[in-house]
Amino acid sequence: MSVLDSKQRPEPSTVMAMSTGSPTLSMAEFIIAGKPPVEARRRAAIAVCDTVGVILAGAPEAAADIIRRTIVAEARGHCRVLGTGVCASASDAALANGVAAHAHDYDDMCFVSMAHPSCALVPSILATGELVRASGNAVLDAYIVGFEIECRLGLVMNPRHYHERGWHSTSSIGTLGAAAAAARMLGLDAPSTVHALGIAASLACGVKENLGSMVKPLHAGMAARNGVMAAQLAKAGFVASKRSIDGPQGYLAAMDSQNPPAALTDAIADLGSRWEILETGITVKLYPSCAATHPALDALLALKDKHKFTTEDIAGIDVEADSMTSRLLTYGRPSTALEAKFSMPFCAAAAIVFGHPTIETFDAERIRDPRIQKLLPVVTLRANSAFDASTPLSQAAVTVRLDDGRTISARADGARGYPGRLTDNELNTKFLACAQRSLNYGAAVEALEGVRAIETTLDIRILTQLCSDGLV
Numbered sequence: 001m002s003v004l005d006s007k008q009r010p011e012p013s014t015v016m017a018m019s020t021g022s023p024t025l026s027m028a029e030f031i032i033a034g035k036p037p038v039e040a041r042r043r044a045a046i047a048v049c050d051t052v053g054v055i056l057a058g059a060p061e062a063a064a065d066i067i068r069r070t071i072v073a074e075a076r077g078h079c080r081v082l083g084t085g086v087c088a089s090a091s092d093a094a095l096a097n098g099v100a101a102h103a104h105d106y107d108d109m110c111f112v113s114m115a116h117p118s119c120a121l122v123p124s125i126l127a128t129g130e131l132v133r134a135s136g137n138a139v140l141d142a143y144i145v146g147f148e149i150e151c152r153l154g155l156v157m158n159p160r161h162y163h164e165r166g167w168h169s170t171s172s173i174g175t176l177g178a179a180a181a182a183a184r185m186l187g188l189d190a191p192s193t194v195h196a197l198g199i200a201a202s203l204a205c206g207v208k209e210n211l212g213s214m215v216k217p218l219h220a221g222m223a224a225r226n227g228v229m230a231a232q233l234a235k236a237g238f239v240a241s242k243r244s245i246d247g248p249q250g251y252l253a254a255m256d257s258q259n260p261p262a263a264l265t266d267a268i269a270d271l272g273s274r275w276e277i278l279e280t281g282i283t284v285k286l287y288p289s290c291a292a293t294h295p296a297l298d299a300l301l302a303l304k305d306k307h308k309f310t311t312e313d314i315a316g317i318d319v320e321a322d323s324m325t326s327r328l329l330t331y332g333r334p335s336t337a338l339e340a341k342f343s344m345p346f347c348a349a350a351a352i353v354f355g356h357p358t359i360e361t362f363d364a365e366r367i368r369d370p371r372i373q374k375l376l377p378v379v380t381l382r383a384n385s386a387f388d389a390s391t392p393l394s395q396a397a398v399t400v401r402l403d404d405g406r407t408i409s410a411r412a413d414g415a416r417g418y419p420g421r422l423t424d425n426e427l428n429t430k431f432l433a434c435a436q437r438s439l440n441y442g443a444a445v446e447a448l449e450g451v452r453a454i455e456t457t458l459d460i461r462i463l464t465q466l467c468s469d470g471l472v
Helices: 023-033 038-058 060-076 090-103 119-133 136-157 160-164 172-184 190-203 215-235 263-267 291-307 323-328 342-356 368-378 384-388 424-435 441-452 462-464
Strands: 312-321 379-383 394-401 407-413
Touching: 023 136, 023 172, 023 263, 038 090, 038 119, 038 136, 038 424, 038 441, 060 215, 090 215, 090 441, 119 136, 119 172, 119 215, 119 462, 136 172, 136 263, 136 462, 172 190, 172 215, 190 215, 215 379, 263 407, 291 312, 291 323, 291 342, 291 407, 312 342, 312 368, 323 379, 323 384, 342 368, 342 379, 368 379, 368 441, 384 394, 424 441, 441 462
Parallel strands: 312 379
Antiparallel strands: 312 394, 394 407
């Protein structure tokens, strides 16, 4: 059975009595007192496992190394930077782990917030969880409330905020999610949580023009760091406007929300009774590239497996997807690994030449491979407006033209790793492959066992220690 079986339903959860005051206060009350159902914790545990794995995979990368050297030079603390022997302050550890989590673009997705939720949420809750020696269940509950806040903001703000105005929701919305999670973790009361969200609203940023550069993973790190800092400042008595989010010059207005600030009241009305993590869920990536490439890659790999064609057989590959896909995949001739992750021509060519894309697929020498360079010009990407009615980034049609005159086609509706499709074996295999970029095999197995048992962990520091032992 899939570990994200959409047919599973949790036991009834306690419905909270929400404040009739400001929407920010209502969100704050949910953050501090929301009681997630058991199945929501299971979903969160999968997200934590996946994200710890991609952090370990990203720890050796150049962007993560630069951040790590910077924070070590500035200060020291007691929160672990996973996959290394480094400890730092809570906010700096969140920064470093957030950058590592997003370094390979292998971390999960949410199609409501239009963000990569876990690359900011998990570093935030691990760092603050270490500060308070939190249990695994407390960490999962903090993840869930942060995720739910991000989704409610996404319901109000998207698609215009992300699709039309160029904001990178992983940071612009993720900062508030990370602040909510950190506030829960640090035990803030409702008024202080209002201030934490207000502080985070002024720290949120991130533009999509930086996709395909080192700044994209920096967005995740800064969202995690700023969320932690917002909660810490609020705990210390720092005060923000109570209308920082929904005021006439507040976050929603400034971020060019799809719906007016008044719509937030309706969006949060069912916090605590309806759980987005259960309804729409979290998409775990099985390829380390932009999520927009995944449906097409699934279809192309299925065609390759069925028809057994090779690089030499290809006359052309035509991909149709929704209009959002073409706005994201902007690199026709990538020259770096980060650009290649946002290139449909490269990802399609790599799937033909190398098979299932892995982290190693995006190495510089593979981008320069003559077989790849030969295929790049014959891969096309076209927007099909008919696909826009479906969930963003879920639809693809792939047509392969062969030298012998044959034309073969396949459609994809979603991708492997989408909610309800991920298996335990796929999650475990991905974790071990990622973790071994930082840890030896034995340590990677112990880390996997530890993170899969997070619900029984009494002190989250046990888990973070496992992710810093047995370094390669």
